Amino acid sequence: MASDDKVKIGIMSFAHMHAHSYTAYLMGMDSVKVIGLADDDKKRGRAMSKEFKIKAFDNCKKLLKEDIEAVVICSENSKHAELAIMAAEAKKHILCEKPISTNIKDAQKMIEACKKNGVKLMLAFPCRYLTSVTRARRIIENGEIGRILAIKGTNHGSFPGGWFVDVKKSGGGAVMDHTVHVVDLMRWILNKEVKRVYAEIDKSIHNKKIDDCGTLAFEFHGGVIATLDPSWSRPKSFMTWGDVTLDIIGEKGVIQVDAFAQAINVFDDTKNKHYWANWGSNADTKMLRSFVDMIRYNKEPAISGYDGLKAMEVALGAYESAKKKQAVELPLK
Amino acid sequence: MDRVGVIGCGKMGLKHMDCFRRIPGVKVVGVYDTNAVKCKECSGVKHYETVAELFKDCDIVDICTPTNTHKEYIMEGIKQKKAVFVEKPLCRTMDEANEILKEAKKKKAKIMVGHILRYFNQYANIKRLVDAKAAGKPCVVRISRVNGFRRGSNNWFSSLEKSGGVILDLMIHDIDFLMWCFGDVERVYAMNLMSKGVQDTDYALAVLRFKNGVIAHLEASWAHYSGFRTSVEMACDKGLISYDSRNPNTLAVEFAGGRNFKDSPVDENATLVELKDFINYTRSGKxxxxxxxxxxxxxxxxxxxxxxxxxxxxxxxxxxxx
Structure with missing residues (x-):
């Protein structure tokens, strides 16, 4: 493909580790040219610039002045809004890491800025591209297990450390980090919004200043009941980082998704560790392909800013519920 | 000789009868069921036409009837100074439970309820690991018990009034197990299908907060089609404990023609151990x-x-x- 026809993309911040894999996958696409990056952590920016052989700009403003059509935002959650609005005003399409932001007002401003400036905002929910998930959704759409009655979900993880455990930068711990993926899947499968959320939340596993475990229970409009465990509860000795699971109870059948169970067992004496090597298909590349195609073919984003907002709202509702020790009705007032 | 009379000839009644017969010094004198046809299906024991006659001939009554009928039989047992074993749950409502407890304490009656998980090897060993702080302090617990739907006599399970649905039938096992491990519960939030009017099945999800801080997620289901399955996961501050009934199959057999089965046999039949513990209680007071x-x-x-x-x-x- 001629260089001029390629979709030119800039990376705004490598604070979130996904920036690394996103950049690698984007650079592997024939239809994409990654122009450069900007990172407020200069050292990290230089290291990434060297690794990917792309230009590191002094700041985001300079990156946005370049001839680029789109940006990928992988900053700390609390900076999503500022960067996204800046990018929107510079008329760049946006792929924003989840969660969309740390509060409803910021999310609304982001969506508004994109609308006003005629640019597209897509949220990075790669779980929608997991093969087991897309297959399950197709089985449900075909009516093969009848009406959906209940969903039991988990998105367990390990303790991430870094800015993830600084509430000012992340907006919240395990509940903020791991509620949005699975709630997004449930919304996508059911085509319904959460009506009521209840949560028990604690920081008892790691005893840091931020929530690290809990369990959410919610009900969707239309009556589907659901729960979700977003805990950072996989110990260091565990075989893998965590999981995404969905047990979907239908009137005529039950579907169980264990999206990261495609594993080869490795027993490594040098690390005294048993771990899983995943052999599943890559969901990130499909998500990035969708983002690039959105730009090339002028399509609507597969996962909108509104999707990002509604998923985050459930996490915020969970925090409010845990604080009040009672169920909370959505949307939040 | 301890003379046991069994009330209710359903699945649990038959199972208990088999086990009682294997305990030395115990004799099953007979059975009673409101459905005489069902009663006659029990072989090798006397069939009583009235519960009063059964009471007359026994020292111990074993109540294996639909949940909403437990209370009247328990009260009759206490009144007639019988030792009482009752399949879980104790009864259907708190009013009934208060009445039973009041009378049982007053008369110093010996009553035991069949919360059998405490007698299963795997659950007893999980409890042992928790007590030994094997992975540190438990923080978030997930426990599950799923099965297909059984109709029972006159489809009594599908009546919320009679059975209490899957919460009072299956989830109650795990609630007992968790309370055995962690003590008293502070608060509970739960959702199910039966309370929403779904017929001939039930599925329930609950979140418990224990007084010791543990958060527990419970799943109980009559909506699973591939048979009985249970699991426990305890995420702790120094590691994780997990058990899944699907995985530890120490025995797998496949026959020509496609029939196959998997099992994980143990020496101890949990029902037998449970009923022995009860008989020992009636004899020694332990x-x-x-x-x-x-x-x-x-x-x-x-x-x-x-x-x-x-x-x-x-x-x-x-x-x-x-």
């Missing part, structure tokens, strides 16, 4: 692995969960113990 207060507390939490499904609100456990 309190079994769970006493009536445990069963009362477990019922209170289970009914609180059921209440939560109806109101959509969290229920704080007030009483704790009778």
């Amino acid at each position: 309190i079994p692995k769970l006493d009536i207060d445990d069963a009362y507390g477990c019922l209170e939490v289970s009914l609180a969960a059921l209440e939560s499904t109806k109101t959509g609100k969290v229920v704080t456990i007030k009483k704790g113990k009778f």
